[in-house]
Amino acid sequence: MYLGLIILVAIIAVLLILVVLVQNSKGGGLSSEFSGSGSAQMFGVKKTTDLLEQITWGLAGAIIVISLVSYIMVGNSSDGGAINSVNIEKAQNTAVPGGTVAPAPATEVPAAADSAN
Secondary structure, three states: OHHHHHHHHHHHHHHHHHHHHHOOOOOOOHHHHHHOOOOOOOOOHHHHHHHHHHHHHHHHHHHHHHHHHHHHHHHOOOOOOOOOOOOHHHHHHOOOOOOOOOOOOOOOOOHHHHHHO
């Protein structure tokens, strides 16, 4: 689920980049290149600008909402902010050159870390 949210944010970010690039800036953007000088447009210039602006705000809002949802999903873990890593115990028991090995504190290893070995 979390990976799906990350992929969704990446897709929305690419779409947001493309929409911003298409928007008409002060000197003209990519939208002026594709419209043609003499052809009639389906939307007027003002309506196209309004639509692109609404799409930009919508995509930016979607990224914010998905970011908050992913924070809530990750924030619900009950480990108290501890670092979850398979290598914590190995790092704590590794001998330091010129020093002694300190005994590792009694920490609880997550069940997912046991199955990874």
